[in-house]
Amino acid sequence: MGGAGSEERAVVENREWYLAAYAPEGVPTSDHLKLRTVPLSLAVDSIPDRHLVVQNLLISVDPYQRTRLTGLEDGLYFPQFKLNEVITGFTLGRVIRSKDSNYKEGDIVLNAFSPVAEHYVVPSELLIRKVDPTSGVPLPDFLSSLGVPGFAAWVGIEVLGDPKPGSNVFISAAAGAVGMYAGQLAKLKGCRVIGSTGSDEKVKLIKEEFGYDDAFNYNKETDLDAALSKYFPDGIDVYLDNVGGNMLEAVLNHVNKHARIPVCGMISQYKKIWTEREGVRNLLNIVGKEVRMEGFLVGSYLDRFGDFTKEMQSYIIEGKISSKFKIYHGIERYLESLGSLFTSSNVGKVIIEVNP
Structure with missing residues (x-):
């Protein structure tokens, strides 16, 4: 170098x-x-x-x-x-x-x-x-994995999502820098993990290299609501949101009671001024299902960075996390x-x- x-x-x-x-x-x-x-x-x-x-x-x-x-x-x-x-x-x-x-x-x-x-x-x-x-x-x-993306995934899954073994976990932007680690961390906790991503090549990648149970290409799914019905017949317990917009709206139709939605980004909205960003029409679902939806910045969790580093570094050296x-x-x-x-x-x- x-x-x-x-x-x-x-x-x-x-x-x-x-x-x-x-x-x-x-x-x-x-x-x-x-x-x-x-x-x-x-x-x-x-x-x-x-x-x-x-x-x-x-x-x-x-x-x-x-x-x-x-x-x-x-x-x-x-x-x-x-x-x-x-x-x-x-x-x-x-x-x-x-x-x-x-x-x-x-x-x-x-x-x-x-x-x-x-x-x-x-x-x-x-x-x-x-x-x-x-x-x-x-x-x-x-x-x-040991920087901001890995830490964001760790805070979202381990701290805020806190899924239990057997939980149904959904990760958007699953082949991205945060998503690839979020899915692997959820799998290490014994969860069923589904991801969404933007190409067939990346669907194959996250299933074969990152251990996702299944995945779908959101560019091919013309009806996100129908796709989530297919992949989550028993509903969603934890959704790590990286995307916002239409995907978040679809997820809110499939959340289980007391589901958790840690929000670390909304990349689908970043290129638009706020008055042109997509609204979410079904936020009422978080009341009826008593959903906890929480935005977070990793800078607010720096007191946990040592715990994260120790855990993630051991996963890397043991070959349990790939990048x-x-x-x-x-x-x-x-x-x-x-x-x-x-x-x-x-x-x-x-x-x-x-x-x-």
């Missing part, structure tokens, strides 16, 4: 993605996000105390980043990115300069709000933690990779390898 020699240079030509114009609707284009090159000093005396220079190795590409590009403060996740400023994301990088005795050059670190750039300077207190590259866990997994990655090579492909999240082409966790 490239970048050899950058440690010896006093200045690097640093490439970074910035927001040139807001994108209220649709998939962002090169009119909205642009790549620029700026010089970055690596001279030790230019780095403040308790700061580090980090060379990004891997950058996580996530759907929530789309919600920060609209220029509309409509209650979604995080504040909007500012025009002409570098956008941020979850990254794994290597320390190449250190002015903090707790970090040495060569340490591998995680950052939840790193610039989407080849290098950056950061106060050491803002890093999440160091990563042990000899742990037996592949580095991309620290942005996936699927789509890796784009080169930071210049960030815009393309972000757009892929909003098409049926995307499978698994999307990651940029910064300097392959």
Whole structure:
């Protein structure tokens, strides 16, 4: 994973993605996000105390980043990115300069709000933690099964969904970064797990590689209500919602009494301004069935991150959890990779390898 020699240079030509114009609707284009090159000093005396220079190795590409590009403060996740400023994301990088005795050059670190750039300077207190590259866990997994997607799946299933053995669990966007882990975690709890996804290829994938009991292609099912009747003759006990819209509405016709619906995203709605998003007409069902429907952000559960890491890392090493990655090579492909999240082409966790 490239970048050899950058440690010896006093200045690097640093490439970074910035927001040139807001994108209220649709998939962002090169009119909205642009790549620029700026010089970055690596001279030790230019780095403040308790700061580090980090060379990004891997950058996580996530759907929530789309919600920060609209220029509309409509209650979604995080504040909007500012025009002409570098956008941020979850990254794994290597320390190449250190002015903090707790970090040495060569340490591998995680950052939840790193610039989407080849290098950056950061106060050491803002890093999440160091990563042990000899742990037996592949580095991309620290942005996936052990990163935000895995943690979102774990909070949704283990903490909020809390299914019992034999429960009927439904996962939407089941071949995506969160869905692939949510289904596997539910299977490890002894549940019957069904997923929905956007292609026949991905239906095959989640059944064969992720152990789903069954799955369907929502692009082929013209009647989602009929599809859920077929796949859930005994109703739905837990639904991890990643999609919202028509799928959520259909699910609410099939929930059992005291069903739980953890909501970690509504990707079908992200490209639309809020007045054009699809409404859900049957919310009354959550009253009659006494359903608990709860939105969540992983940042509110950081006190459980240690429990999650210990459990998930053991599953990975024991071969009980598998991952699927789509890796784009080169930071210049960030815009393309972000757009892929909003098409049926995307499978698994999307990651940029910064300097392959």
